[in-house]
Amino acid sequence: MYGKAFAPEYQGELGAELSVNSSYEDVLAAARRARGAAGTPGDAARAALAEAEAGRRLGRVAEAEDAWRASYRSARAAQDAAGMAWALWSGGTLARQCGRLALARRLLAAAVAFAEQGGDRLAHGYALAGLAETGRIQGDYEAVAELHEELLAQARAHGEARHMVWAMSGIAQMHRNKGEYEKALELFEESVRIAEGADDVRGLAWSLRGVADVRSVLGETAEALRLLSKGEALCRGLDLAGALAYNHKMRGNVLYRARRYEEAAAVYRGALEEFRAMSEPRGSALARLGLVKSRARTGWPYDEVVAELDDVEREVTRIGLRHARDMVRAFRAELSAGRTAVPAPGATTRRSPAVPARS
Known part of the structure; x- marks a missing residue:
């Protein structure tokens, strides 16, 4: 209770x-x-x-x-x-x-x-x-997973809904980042129910973002965008600048996964401006990563993409974001492996072939 x-x-x-x-x-x-x-x-x-x-x-x-x-x-x-x-x-x-x-x-x-x-x-x-x-x-999940569970147990014992939502969504995020989508979705959806029952609007906005993320990974683009729109309205109602920027960044992720790359790039650019306005380097780095990935899919020259990825990697390494660093490296490896593919017509420069769009 x-x-x-x-x-x-x-x-x-x-x-x-x-x-x-x-x-x-x-x-x-x-x-x-x-x-x-x-x-x-x-x-x-x-x-x-x-x-x-x-x-x-x-x-x-x-x-x-x-x-x-x-x-x-x-x-x-x-x-x-x-x-x-x-x-x-x-x-x-x-x-x-x-x-x-x-x-x-x-x-x-x-x-x-x-x-x-x-x-x-x-x-x-x-x-x-x-x-x-x-x-x-x-990204140090082994070091903090047990602490998250302990804090969730304490929150349950004392009936502290706000802390329950925080701990549960954090645990869900770790499952999601490890590819354990069913467990992540179960926890995110439970945190949504608790936040709604406790009238925790801020926790609800963050939890909806988590559900939208997993739904998007599972291919449910329309539902993910609907949930993000609901979360965006909640963020605006409470003046949650940071949560709103992360909501927009997630919308970019959803559009990117749906291969709507030009739309994704526009959303990432907006989120990047929001993060920079509040001096939020973690969000800025993640928005930059999404933006360069979207640009790569729409014909940006390979050497410019790699240069931007290198700069993003330096930034996330400086901050200490291991999971983000791994994402940068994985995308760079994907691009390198795909360089032999035939580029889209007209998507070339004198310096290097454009990054081929994902098939």
Whole structure:
């Protein structure tokens, strides 16, 4: 059993005023008002935490960075270890979003320690979840799969729907990336049901994206696009800039798999602009990969494709994205193997033959 989703990052008076489904523009405005009226360091820490989280999810990186640091300083002044843990969790999550994974691990590990010191079970669970997600994003599944399962069990035991959806969709993503599509679909669809039952709109949007991904892999293009359209509407309703960009990137993936390469390229370009606007290097790298693959299928010269792939590989290696690096290498090998194929009429340059379209 589980209850309605709630947002533990909204604390004090903000916790009564805001819900997990509050628009992030509304959260930001309320947090700034509360911060301006704060009478104690503890009040200031809680208001700045909400401000940091709203700024992060709106893609306003510099503002989010300033706010989580202010939250930490205020919590430290109040000698509030749990407050320091929440601020470090926010900072670690922002660092991961910005592709600074080593910094994310340091901040999140410190958050775990302060949460233990302060006796805040929720902060401890969220910080551990942050470490687990950082490892999953890097592709280190063996190291974090068990932690995901443990956190899911804890969330079930305490009836915390929002955390259940997070853990379940993370486990589903690992199954999907290993090619275990039936298990991934089962978990993604369960997370959709839980998110709907708990009124967790953000979790629902991410879970729908996961279902759409697997449905697309299984050849159900129309259903995948329908699910993404539903998820897009949810993202827009909550001002979820990051989730919306990833939704668009997934739409590009679906169109690419359906061999609608020109449409895919246009969608990837839009997603890339969104990721760059919020300084999100992981999403930018994945959108670039999708874009160059789509261009390769529509006649881009081979040497230009390979040069772009090389640059994307350097970027994902710098960030530490093992799964993305493997995808780059697999596509490069596919192109190399297909160079002997006859190019499409007119799709040539003086330097090299165009990449042949997939048959």
